[in-house]
Amino acid sequence: MTSRKALVLLLTVFSLYLVQAKTKRSKGSQPNVLVILSDDHGYRDVGYHGALFDTPVIDKLAAEGVKLENYYVQPICSPTRSVLMSGRYQIHTGLQHAVLDPMAPACLPTDEVTLAQKMKQAGYSTHMIGKWHLGFYEEACLPNNRGFDTYLGLLLGGGYQFSHSFPEPPYYDFHRDLAAAKDYNGTYSTYAFTNEAIDIINNQDEDTPFFMYLSYQAPHAPLEVPEKYKDPYRSIFNNEDRLTYAGMVSCMDEGIGNVTAALKAKGIYDNTVIFFSSDNGATVMEGGNNWPLRGFKLTMFEGGMRALGFVHSPLLSDKVKGTVSNELYHVSDWFPTFVEGIAGWNTDGTKPLDGFNQWESIRDGTNSSRTELLHNIDPLWTVPGGRNWVVKDSPFNVKINAALRQGDWKIITGDFGLFGWYAPPDTNITSIPGHRISKQVTWLFNIKEDPLEMNDLSDEHPDILFSLLGKLQEYYLDSVPVFYPDPQQDQADPCLNGNDCVWGPWTPI
Ligand SMILES: *[C@@H]1O[C@H](CO)[C@@H](O)[C@H](O)[C@H]1NC(C)=O
Ligand SMILES: *[C@@H]1O[C@H](CO)[C@@H](O)[C@H](O)[C@H]1NC(C)=O
Ligand SMILES: *[C@@H]1O[C@H](CO)[C@@H](O)[C@H](O)[C@H]1NC(C)=O
Ligand SMILES: *[C@@H]1O[C@H](CO)[C@@H](O)[C@H](O)[C@H]1NC(C)=O
Numbered sequence: 168m169t170s171r172k173a174l175v176l177l178l179t180v181f182s183l184y185l186v187q188a189k190t191k192r193s194k195g196s197q198p199n200v201l202v203i204l205s206d207d208h209g210y211r212d213v214g215y216h217g218a219l220f221d222t223p224v225i226d227k228l229a230a231e232g233v234k235l236e237n238y239y240v241q242p243i244c245s246p247t248r249s250v251l252m253s254g255r256y257q258i259h260t261g262l263q264h265a266v267l268d269p270m271a272p273a274c275l276p277t278d279e280v281t282l283a284q285k286m287k288q289a290g291y292s293t294h295m296i297g298k299w300h301l302g303f304y305e306e307a308c309l310p311n312n313r314g315f316d317t318y319l320g321l322l323l324g325g326g327y328q329f330s331h332s333f334p335e336p337p338y339y340d341f342h343r344d345l346a347a348a349k350d351y352n353g354t355y356s357t358y359a360f361t362n363e364a365i366d367i368i369n370n371q372d373e374d375t376p377f378f379m380y381l382s383y384q385a386p387h388a389p390l391e392v393p394e395k396y397k398d399p400y401r402s403i404f405n406n407e408d409r410l411t412y413a414g415m416v417s418c419m420d421e422g423i424g425n426v427t428a429a430l431k432a433k434g435i436y437d438n439t440v441i442f443f444s445s446d447n448g449a450t451v452m453e454g455g456n457n458w459p460l461r462g463f464k465l466t467m468f469e470g471g472m473r474a475l476g477f478v479h480s481p482l483l484s485d486k487v488k489g490t491v492s493n494e495l496y497h498v499s500d501w502f503p504t505f506v507e508g509i510a511g512w513n514t515d516g517t518k519p520l521d522g523f524n525q526w527e528s529i530r531d532g533t534n535s536s537r538t539e540l541l542h543n544i545d546p547l548w549t550v551p552g553g554r555n556w557v558v559k560d561s562p563f564n565v566k567i568n569a570a571l572r573q574g575d576w577k578i579i580t581g582d583f584g585l586f587g588w589y590a591p592p593d594t595n596i597t598s599i600p601g602h603r604i605s606k607q608v609t610w611l612f613n614i615k616e617d618p619l620e621m622n623d624l625s626d627e628h629p630d631i632l633f634s635l636l637g638k639l640q641e642y643y644l645d646s647v648p649v650f651y652p653d654p655q656q657d658q659a660d661p662c663l664n665g666n667d668c669v670w671g672p673w674t675p676i
Contacts, residue, residue, distance in 0.1 A: 197376040199439040200505050206387035209449025211456040219593050220413035224424035232479030233487050238496045242471035245300050247446045253279040254502025254520040258646035264547040267302050269323050270654035272675035274302020280517040282502045283314030286378035289512035294367050297360045297382030300324045306672050311344050319343050319363045328356045328391040340670040347669040356384040361422035365429040386415035388453040406592040412454030440480040451589040461620040462586040467570035467579045478529050487532040494535035500525045541642050542570035550582040556608045563640040565608040571639050575615035578635040
């Protein structure tokens with residue numbers, strides 16, 4: 168062999184070794200992250216919380232992972248999604264009031280660094296599938312411009328599940344990246360999203376980890392599902408809404424099973440962490456249920472915010488697999504948990520985060536870093552005028568709708584007293600109406616001892632009440648002004664603004 172040939176051979180062997188080393192290194196590190204968010208999915212509405220319909224996939228994934236039973240989201244759609252994407256409380260992004268109106272010139276402020284942007288920096292491919300609901304009036308607000316490489320889904324808060332229309336045809340809201348995807352007209356949303364997730368998994372380059380945000384539209388109203396998913400339950404439910412809702416959850420459950428099977432077939436399941444979460448409590452008027460928790464979507468009671476949640480992964484330590492965690496976690500925690508804990512990256516460049524990196528806590532079953540949780544302060548939602556309700560010497564204006572958790576204690580202020588406990592229509596349980604002691608504007612609960620929020624302890628523990636009111640005031644002073652601009656009908660309406668009835672960016676006045 169000439170020395171030249173030997174050198175070539177040596178170089179070839181060496182470069183093969185390098186390629187192999189690189190493959191090995193990236194395969195072993197940076198797990199894939201799959202976040203599955205369900206929409207208006209009630210606390211009661213999974214098999215493992217007693218639903219009378221089946222969620223075999225969710226039940227099994229949860230049973231083999233860690234069930235998060237002291238885990239919170241925000242009480243409505245856009246807020247939870249804004250906190251997930253920014254890692255910051257609503258009072259710090261200006262989105263503390265209501266959901267984003269499709270006709271208002273508002274979105275998750277574009278100076279917020281998103282979870283997707285940080286995951287991308289960390290070397291991940293990033294994919295958003297499903298419901299966005301974080302605004303779209305400017306191109307800069309769209310998922311592709313907030314850190315996602317690919318996007319398929321709806322930009323608004325909801326729409327018909329087959330026709331992807333809102334509020335009615337010919338209005339259309341289904342997009343692939345920056346363009347309308349009219350070829351999805353007629354495809355059921357859960358099928359569309361599931362198949363997209365599977366395609367991305369199948370085409371994933373094995374050297375690149377992925378971050379996938381799979382944001383199902385199910386089981387949010389309008390209640391629609393292919394008929395076959397209702398068939399198993401026709402004899403159980405004589406309430407049509409509950410029957411359809413059960414079908415929607417079942418179909419989503421099947422979809423999650425298909426996505427999990429795709430991860431296994433691709434050989435990457437072992438290096439993937441699956442987070443499942445609801446986005447807020449169910450709307451009891453639209454098929455969902457949060458029994459036995461108090462209240463529903465929109466309220467500051469547990470039924471509005473205590474979420475369904477679990478983490479499933481072969482990467483969890485053996486001692487936590489199959490356990491229930493009662494550690495306090497919040498949707499703001501996912502930002503640092505994914506970026507620092509799982510991707511091994513940093514959160515440089517973000518504004519101050521309200522979340523904690525909980526990866527070790529979840530993986531190893533150690534204590535949560537969180538002892539306190541500001542649920543929200545919404546100064547635009549106050550006790551209606553004319554009622555002169557006060558708490559003498561209160562450091563916080565108790566007419567404002569707000570809630571805070573510190574350890575096991577929770578305070579709620581504002582006008583909530585009439586929300587009670589709403590029994591599932593498919594059981595013989597009787598609902599319990601809400602009640603209000605005259606002029607009541609504070610509620611104090613020990614959530615550990617009284618998770619159903621039946622015993623207001625405001626009178627028994629004035630010291631704790633006042634300490635929490637002081638804490639609320641501290642947060643209030645630290646909040647940014649609410650940003651909630653008026654809708655602009657003529658400018659935003661896609662049948663009027665030249666967008667061919669497809670919802671998308673428009674020019675505000
Ligand atoms: C979707 O399909 C229906 C039925 O074919 C049709 O009436 C409707 O106009 C279509 N929508 C869009 C946005 O093309
Ligand atoms: C799941 O996969 C099965 C088998 O391919 C298919 O029949 C079913 O429609 C899929 N379900 C969903 C929700 O995508
Ligand atoms: C974990 O929390 C429990 C009570 O919640 C406490 O008793 C224990 O000391 C904590 N452990 C550590 C290591 O902080
Ligand atoms: C409700 O009560 C009726 C009459 O007692 C009984 O037949 C039925 O099985 C009960 N349903 C449930 C879901 O418990």
